Amino acid sequence: MKLDRKGLLIVISGPSGVGKGTVRKALFERSDHDLVYSISMTTRSIRPGETNGVEYYFTSREDFLDQIEKGNLLEYAEFIGNYYGTPKDKVETLLNEGHEVVLEIDVAGAAQVKEKMPEAVLIFIAPPNYKSLEDRLLKRGTENLNIINERLAKAKSEIGEAIHYDYIVVNDEVDNAADRIMSIIRAEHAKASRTLNEYNKLVEDFK
C-alpha cells in the first residue's frame, strides 16, 4: 500500500556516453513499474512516418512561444532553429493518473524543471570515473576525436552540476543502476512529505 497516489516526475540526466539509454531500457523492461515517457513538444516539422502525440507534440512557433508565456512548459530549449520542450499539463495529467513520468534531459533543462516543479526527483547518472567514460566514447567508434573531446569537456561541466541533483547513481553496471533507480522511486513514494493526503486520512481514522 502506497500512501500517495500521484506518480513521480523522474528527471534523468548524465553525460553523453554514460549509458543513460541502456539504463533507461533496463528500467523500462522491468515488470513491476508504471513508468511512462514524457512526450516533448516541438516546433520542428513533422516527418513522414511520425504521428502527432507519439514522437512529439508538433506545434507552431507562435503556439510554442504562447505556451512559454503562459508558463506551460516545464523546460524548453532552442536547438538549430527549433524549440523543444516539456508540456506541463500533459505531464500533470500522467502524474495524476498515477504514472511515474520519466524525462531524459540535460542539466539546464533539469534545473528549469526543479524550479517549476520542486517535487520532481532529479537523478544524475554518473560514470564510475573519467577513464570509463573516455573508454565508452572511444568504443562506440561512431565519432571522431574532436567530437569525443567535446563530449568529455561537456561531461566535465555536467558532472560539476550533479551535486544539485537529488540523487547521483553511478552506472558501474546497468542492472545495479536500474535497481538503484527503482529503489529511489519506491523510497520517494514513502517520503512523509509526499503522503500528506493519505496520512491525514490515517490521522482522521485514529480520531
Added chain:
Amino acid sequence: MKLDRKGLLIVISGPSGVGKGTVRKALFERSDHDLVYSISMTTRSIRPGETNGVEYYFTSREDFLDQIEKGNLLEYAEFIGNYYGTPKDKVETLLNEGHEVVLEIDVAGAAQVKEKMPEAVLIFIAPPNYKSLEDRLLKRGTENLNIINERLAKAKSEIGEAIHYDYIVVNDEVDNAADRIMSIIRAEHAKASRTLNEYNKLVEDFK
C-alpha cells in the same frame, strides 16, 4: 558502486502492535544487507546470563549522567528509575565501518536523534488503518482491554508525530514493508547530499 562509504543510522518507530518486530526480523533475514543493531547503554543492574556489550552496555548512574552532560547520548530516557540511551560514539564507530545501524525507539527518542544527528533516516511504521491496529492488539491476546485501550490512545498521538519522520512505511504486508525499507536504504545511499566526498573525487578525476 556506492558513492558514500559510511553507513546510515536508521531510526524505526511505530505504535505498539504495528508489527515493528516482524518487519525488523524480515529485514535482518535478507542476505543483501549490512544491518546491525545499536546496543543501548543502561544503568539497570546486569542480570544473570547477560553480558556487558551484548544485551546492553551496563554502566553506573554517575557515568550515565556524565555521558549526558558530554552530549555522548543520541537519545535517552528514564524508565522505572533506570536510564536507557544510545551511545553516540559506539554508533559512529559502526557507521564509519560502513554498517547500517538500526535503532528501534519511540517518537520522543527519534526526535532527540534527529536533532543530534540530522543525517539519520527516520522511518515510521504505520498501520493501514485504525481497525487493523485494534485487530492486531486484540489478536495478541496477551493484554487486558485497559492496556489495549492505552496502547491505542498512545498510537493516536504517535501517528500524529509521523509526519515529522523522513518516511512513512505502511505495514500492510511484512515483506512489502521490509522491501520498502531496503529501498529507502538504497535510495538514501544515492542521495547527492551524502556523496560529497566521493563526488568530489569524481569531479577531481574530470579535471
